[in-house]
Amino acid sequence: MDAKRTLFDKIWDTHRVAGTANGAALVAIDRVFLHERTGAAALKSMAAAGRAVHDPARVFAVMDHIVDTRPGRGDGTLMEGGSAFITETRAAARAAGITLFDVNDPDQGITHVISPELGIVLPGLTLVAPDSHTCTQGALGALAWGIGSSEAEHAMATGVLRLERPQTMRVTFTGTLAPGVTAKDMALALLAAHGAGGGAGHVVEFAGEAVRALDIEARMTLCNMATEFSAMTGIIAPDDKTFAYLAGRRYAPARFDDPHWQTLRSDEGAVFDREIEIDAAALAPMVSWGTSPGHSMPIDGSIPEGPARAHEYIGLDAGTRLLGTPIDVAFIGSCTNARLSDLRRAAALLAGRRVSPAIRKALVVPGSSAVKRAAEAEGLDRVFTEAGFEWRASGCSLCFFAGGERFPEGSRTISSTNRNFEGRQGPGIRTHIASPETVVASAIAGMIADPRELARETAA
Amino acid sequence: MTPFTTLASRAVPLLRDNVDTDAIIPSREMKTTGRTGLADGLFAPWRYLDVAARTPDPEFPLNKPEAAGGQILLGGANFGCGSSREHAVWALAEYGIRCVIAPSFAPIFRANCIRNGLLPVTLPAEAVAALAWREVTVDLAAQTVTRGDIVHSFEIEPEPREMLLGGLDVIDLTLKSAPAIADWTANDRAARPWVYLETPA
Numbered sequence: 001m002d003a004k005r006t007l008f009d010k011i012w013d014t015h016r017v018a019g020t021a022n023g024a025a026l027v028a029i030d031r032v033f034l035h036e037r038t039g040a041a042a043l044k045s046m047a048a049a050g051r052a053v054h055d056p057a058r059v060f061a062v063m064d065h066i067v068d069t070r071p072g073r074g075d076g077t078l079m080e081g082g083s084a085f086i087t088e089t090r091a092a093a094r095a096a097g098i099t100l101f102d103v104n105d106p107d108q109g110i111t112h113v114i115s116p117e118l119g120i121v122l123p124g125l126t127l128v129a130p131d132s133h134t135c136t137q138g139a140l141g142a143l144a145w146g147i148g149s150s151e152a153e154h155a156m157a158t159g160v161l162r163l164e165r166p167q168t169m170r171v172t173f174t175g176t177l178a179p180g181v182t183a184k185d186m187a188l189a190l191l192a193a194h195g196a197g198g199g200a201g202h203v204v205e206f207a208g209e210a211v212r213a214l215d216i217e218a219r220m221t222l223c224n225m226a227t228e229f230s231a232m233t234g235i236i237a238p239d240d241k242t243f244a245y246l247a248g249r250r251y252a253p254a255r256f257d258d259p260h261w262q263t264l265r266s267d268e269g270a271v272f273d274r275e276i277e278i279d280a281a282a283l284a285p286m287v288s289w290g291t292s293p294g295h296s297m298p299i300d301g302s303i304p305e306g307p308a309r310a311h312e313y314i315g316l317d318a319g320t321r322l323l324g325t326p327i328d329v330a331f332i333g334s335c336t337n338a339r340l341s342d343l344r345r346a347a348a349l350l351a352g353r354r355v356s357p358a359i360r361k362a363l364v365v366p367g368s369s370a371v372k373r374a375a376e377a378e379g380l381d382r383v384f385t386e387a388g389f390e391w392r393a394s395g396c397s398l399c400f401f402a403g404g405e406r407f408p409e410g411s412r413t414i415s416s417t418n419r420n421f422e423g424r425q426g427p428g429i430r431t432h433i434a435s436p437e438t439v440v441a442s443a444i445a446g447m448i449a450d451p452r453e454l455a456r457e458t459a460a
Numbered sequence: 461m462t463p464f465t466t467l468a469s470r471a472v473p474l475l476r477d478n479v480d481t482d483a484i485i486p487s488r489e490m491k492t493t494g495r496t497g498l499a500d501g502l503f504a505p506w507r508y509l510d511v512a513a514r515t516p517d518p519e520f521p522l523n524k525p526e527a528a529g530g531q532i533l534l535g536g537a538n539f540g541c542g543s544s545r546e547h548a549v550w551a552l553a554e555y556g557i558r559c560v561i562a563p564s565f566a567p568i569f570r571a572n573c574i575r576n577g578l579l580p581v582t583l584p585a586e587a588v589a590a591l592a593w594r595e596v597t598v599d600l601a602a603q604t605v606t607r608g609d610i611v612h613s614f615e616i617e618p619e620p621r622e623m624l625l626g627g628l629d630v631i632d633l634t635l636k637s638a639p640a641i642a643d644w645t646a647n648d649r650a651a652r653p654w655v656y657l658e659t660p661a
Binding site for chain 1: 637654
């Protein structure tokens, strides 16, 4: 047996409780996170079956998905009938004795933003949530992945999941990113090159010089889109940045001085089932052109030939340019790109400029209530509002359409989110996903625009 | 959970790649906190010409007369990608789909299928396409999909196979290992104390 192990192998070995009769494994789950969209269903179903939560101290819930983001919010939602998801999750969380971050709790925010903020996710832990973007939290060196409601019940009731061992993949980003190119562009470049199904069956470790150079929040952006790659999850080995970020946070150790923490990296010479290498230095800002995150392209390129259905839905032909395409809505938000560093970079480009009058709505929704307070303390909110963006309370907001804010069919959005599926942001809405920088540049121009040009003007 | 043994049905083709769970059941069709009442919203943006009025699109495969009673859905690559919402599987099951055959599945959707007695079968794209509108027999114990004289074998891990064949309640099954889990946890608590948190007040 090869003694060289990947980071995934080490976490798997640590958490493997037992084998099952059929070759699967019982894998211990250290943390479960719920939100109001799927949490009530899981907790109610457990209660109906007479099952208790195995260890309520390690289960958390938050209101993020359909919670209103307008000022003075309560349990009411723009989505018809949405309040029931909030009130039932609240009641079920209380009955189960788990920790709930409620609508107006100072710690409320998007699951994958607040879990690292509060130190709930830690390197080397297993964490699951009935939310596909749980992979975001792999940026802290945890094995964190999205599951369904039934699996969430299983994890809460038993403390384990029954799993087949996934395969491993390493995606190495070599070199240094050019100015104006971000972790979001790295994720979209991977998807463009290897397809939305390219990571199926694998845990993907992101590695290489360009990954090490990312700050912790940017690493979350990169790992966030591992699910868009159909990977089980993404993970980045913890380093000094990770430990410095987490030390002393509410649920995290004060110090990371146990020798265990230093073992959480892939051994030199560990073998992955698949390896992909990408030259980060060659990347440009990326934008999606179609209806899958795999339909992404360099912002200054020509639209490639894709499925006819995708071209028809998005209203753009192959061979044409994406730059200059008129935009109706600009959105900065979501578990992908709504952390303080995202808002700082966006505000730096936006300062002293105005959103184009051609834009119907421009919206910033901070990833958490803590991000909102920190941004306001720095005056970022005023930069956004003076430029013509609305400044909201935290939540998932326009990342998906549950019946809330609505735009006419055929409206085109530039969005710092993760999914550009047909109808994701509302019936007939055409979504282009990109970095916050590209959203800002496009909002100012009223059309899809290259943030590097804006950065050059800012510097000049 | 209803055991899955064999299924004979017409196979209804929806041979698009990257069919996401937002398309299978849009967020706005998830109107209650329960697991039911979802079939009406299944594929709503594609199935209805007017979603609000529920006017069927006669061109959508599930709306064609020959799809009536079909319990097998054929899909393209990376079927079920996107959101983890189990509502996608609940909606398919409530509509009457018991088996999805596709070249590949997104992992969360596939796991959700298995937990709900819906069999995900992986076959090469050409084989899937050739099943369109045919009478097909799926035999899980034999791991075969049969169309006339043509028999395709498919792979499935032993654990989900047993779960589906037996219609097992997986939580009950795992709870039989509670003593082993408790022993493991006691040891782990000593090795990784930071994992274990105080019960909230």
